[in-house]
Amino acid sequence: MxxxxxxxxxxxxxxxxxxxxxGTTLLGISPIAVPFKTFSPDKKTRTVYGACYHDCPDTCSWKITLEENKITHFAASTSNPYTAGKLCNKMNNFPKDVTFHPxxxxxxxxxxxxxxxxxxxxxxxxxxxxxxxxxxxxxxxxxxxxxxxxxxxxxxxxxxxxxxxxxxxxxxxxxxxxxxxxCGDTAYAGVASVNGNALGVLPEDLVHSRYIILWGTNPVLTTPHLVPYIQKAKDRGAKIVLIDPYRSASVDLADWHIQPRPGTDVVLALSMMHVLFQEDLVDQDYITRYTYGAEQLRKHVEKVSPEYAEVITGISSADIVRLTREYAQTKPSAIRALIGMEKSANGASIFRAITMLPSLTGAWRMLGGGLSHFTFELFDDAxxxxxxxxxxxxxxxxxxxxxxxxxxxxxxxxxxxxxxxxxxxxxxxxxxxxxxxxxxxxxxxxxxxxxxxxxxxxxxxxxxxxxxxxxxxxxxxWDLMVSWGQCYINLNQPAIxxxxxxxxxxxxxxxxxxxxxxxxxxxxxxxxxxxxxxxxxxxxYLKGITFKYLEKHGWARLKLPTPWLPFANGNFKTDSGKCEFYSESLLKEGKPPMPEYQVPNKSNGDQSRFPLQLLSIKSTAHFLNTSHANVEHLRKSEGALKVEISVDDARVRHLDNGDKVKVFNQRGEIIARTFISENIKDGMVIIPQGYWSSLVEGGSTANALTNDKLSDMGGGSALQDTWVQVEKIT
Ligand code: SF4
CATH class of the missing domain: 3.40.50.740 (Rossmann fold)
Incomplete structure (x- = not known):
């Protein structure tokens, strides 16, 4: 993002x-002299602070030790409590893997x-x-x-x-x-259409939650530095629920895994609202004071019964009711969502619907209650x-x-x-x-x-x-690093x-x-x-955080008010100042005033010719988007490009694990090895993002198959609404 x-x-x-x-030297074309303000050049040993540049919400701080201008030690900051002494395995060897790569x-x-x-x-x-x-x-x-x-x-x-x-x-x-x-704009558009911005529960405050829904997110892989906070909440008695069509690495963190069909989360959330209204699990006082359009929403979700939702989402009605009751009755309850779900024709609608849940239950009133999403607006303000x-x-x-x-x-x-x-x-x-x-x-x-x-x-x-x-x-x-997933700012200083x-x-x-x-x-x-x-x-938020401070310490946490309860008393950033269950402004733009579900790809017949829905996701542990996919030891650790397919879908195609297959549709074809797994339900396949086309057999990667349609709001991509067929290459 x-x-x-x-x-x-x-x-x-x-x-x-x-x-x-x-500026005094830069307008000449000779190689520039990077100013090392942080050390005296005649010092033999020096320390330089910096931060990871990747498109990753964790934005880890690091510390580099140099002796006679040679890097002798590159490691995560141990003083920054969020980084907590760990970079991920993509970055542990960054100087050799990237800067000094031959x-x-x-x-x-x-x-x-x-x-x-x-x-x-x-x-x-x-x-x-x-x-x-x-x-x-x-x-x-x-x-x-x-x-x-x-x-x-x-x-x-x-x-x-x-x-x-x-x-x-x-x-x-x-x-x-x-x-x-x-990336991120569709999710943001959905959340902001309800709350006016995407701020909410801060990552560290998840430790106060007693019920955490990880909705369409895989923190173990994509926000590893958030995991200790979720684990701490769990150790203190919180129940962790993972909602994801894919049995991701985060399933081990969860007490309960719910697997909806891809892109149907909006129906699941609307059905939860149906149960909340029907069983009077809502916080009527919060709704009356701080929200707009509750009556329209109640009518809107009347038809989305758990039985109706079961047909679309594939989640049993009993599980929908159980999830809703647990979510509403365990306090404080938090929903953690990030980006993944946005990449469909329903992307923004999913985020709109999910964002409404904490205002219906009044979860925002308590520390650790609400929605945990982006943090970049803190820096936007600061x-x-x-x-x-x-x-x-x-x-x-x-x-x-x-x-x-x-x-x-x-x-x-x-x-x-x-x-x-x-x-x-x-x-x-x-x-x-x-x-x-x-x-x-x-x-x-x-x-x-x-x-x-x-x-x-x-x-x-x-x-x-x-x-x-x-x-x-x-x-x-030099650079200044902010984050979209936590609250720390970093000064990146050149080491060499x-x-x-x-x-x-x-x-x-x-x-x-x-x-x-x-x-x-x-x-x-x-x-x-x-x-x-x-x-x-x-x-x-920047009190005391000056250039000089960052030069000396490398990082600082924004000076945010405590406790951080952005919507405990309303204060939503919408035009009405309320949480908008019903959006007059979207209605004026010709968009649905309340979230709705669109059946993907009905019109172009993709599903009959290409019956498997492709989710091309960030599931590589060694690449960050396409960075590092050319680094040999990381590529070896990641292995060949794989297509993950369900046991039954593999059986009807006479496929064994490791078979060479072509995955294709009307836009292209890729060659991959099968990975038959129980991580996904029938009717979908997973191909990771990140591999370089020039470095894989066949010369094409997942995006050779994805469509370039736009999601429902925010101008993002609906690339998960892609349908393919898989055939063995003999
Ligand atoms: S890519 Fe790795 S090192 Fe970089 S911010 Fe993310 S978790 Fe930290």
């Missing part, structure tokens, strides 16, 4: 005059072969930037700025290297905007985003937006006017992470598309580049000088701005200056 950035208000350009520590790209490269072939020659920064500048000037003159598209996501979640300088550059160009909605983004005030506000979920369509759409002629890709690997993979690569292959990629490795996407630029890793640049000719993303865009003769002061702002200004908000 990408941390959404607040739209900034009007700021005077004079605010950006100051040239920072890097395959790392360390000079600019220019394409010499066909697109996709992966043949390049070394070029100088000067030559490459000049050529790109020429392309940009020609495109601006002939087609206008919107023929240029940036494509970046959360390959690094650091606020500076993610988009601080690139955002300014593309705004100044008047380029098309990228709708960065592929930081000075106006100083970070600037780009919202540059150029035209109504630039065209291309949804990143539909990048394949956008690159191949002949009637798009103007068509995309120049594509900049950084912090992302769309040839693998975007749905409808074959359409995406068809677009990337276009000879009339000029593609620039900023990367560490020759990824599947970088193979299609006209130029590749070497990016620094987290050990080589950038290897080879690698430069931070921010520096790439400063240099390109210079090539374009963009002389605005905001391009001269250094990374350190951006960080210092972003921290300078005077917000109470």
């Amino acid at each position: 990408k941390i959404p950035i607040k739209k900034s208000k009007n700021i005077s350009r004079r605010d950006f005059v100051q040239t920072g520590i890097q 395959d790392r790209i360390l000079t600019p490269l220019k394409r010499t072969g066909n697109k996709g072939e992966g043949t390049f020659e070394k070029v100088s920064w000067e030559e490459a930037l000049r050529d790109i500048g020429n392309h940009l000037r020609k495109t601006l003159a002939e087609s206008g700025g919107t023929a240029i598209l940036p494509f970046g996501y959360a390959g690094t979640e650091g606020l500076v290297q993610n988009d601080a300088m690139s955002g300014r550059f593309f705004a100044r160009l008047g380029a098309s905007k990228l709708g960065r909605t592929i 930081l000075n985003w106006e100083r970070l983004t600037v780009s919202n005030d540059i150029g035209s506000a109504d630039r065209r937006t291309i949804n990143m979920v539909e990048i394949g369509k956008a690159l191949t759409n002949k009637s798009l006017d103007p068509k995309i002629e120049v594509l900049f890709i950084y912090n992302s690997n769309p040839a693998v992470i975007a749905p409808n993979q074959n359409l995406v690569t068809e677009g990337l292959k276009r000879e009339d598309l000029f593609t620039v990629v900023i990367e560490h490795f020759l990824t599947d996407t970088a193979r299609y580049a006209d130029y590749i630029f070497p990016a620094t890793t987290q050990l080589e640049h 000088t950038p290897l080879g000719e690698a430069k931070p993303n921010s520096e790439f865009f400063r240099l390109l701005a210079k090539e374009m003769s963009f002389e605005e002061d905001y391009f001269a702002e250094s990374d350190l200056k951006i960080i210092e200004k972003t921290l300078d908000s005077k917000h109470a």
